[in-house]
Amino acid sequence: MKEQLIKAMKRNNFLNMMYIAKDGNVSKRRIKIIKIVGNSFQAYCFTKQAKRTFLIENVLAVVPVIHKERSVVC
Template sequence: MRNQLIKAMQRQWLLDIIYMAKDGKISKRRVKIIKIAGDTMQVYCFNKCAKRTFIVDNTLAIMPVSRREREVI
């Protein structure tokens, strides 16, 4: 998963991710990765309209956002 996230960051892709928070809650987020450092990644979260920090290992799934969906944002 880490290599896929690095690739997405380098290509500046928008991603839909499924993420599990520390308390076990699962959420779907639309993000753009800003940087990956150690076990964490800093992203811009379009759901919250703010920068967020996520734990890389808590990312359960990623899906690149299609070009057609990007135009809506």
Template sequence: MKKEISKYMRYGQLLDVMYLSRSGEVTKRRIKVLKLQGESFQAYCFTRNAKRTFLMGNVLACIPVINREKDVI
């Protein structure tokens, strides 16, 4: 997971992640990774509109957000 998150950080890619919170609740977050720090990382969370620290071990899945341009005819 760390390798994937590092790659998306380099490209400035937004991610949708499934995250296990401290209380044991699974949440879906849209984030932009700002900085890696060992077994955690800082990211801007668009769900909470704030900078947050996430633990690598609590990220269950991550998917890059793909913005598709629509053709206008």
């Protein structure tokens, strides 16, 4: 999992993440990783509109956000 997060950070990718909190609640977040330190990482959470710190071991899944461009063909 850590390798995926490092790769996403280097590529400046946005991620959709499933995360389990300390209290056991599972949430879906859209994030952009700022930095990774040890077993945690700091990211901007678009869901909460704030910087958050996450534990890598609590990340259930991450998927890159893919933006498809629409174009008009004339």
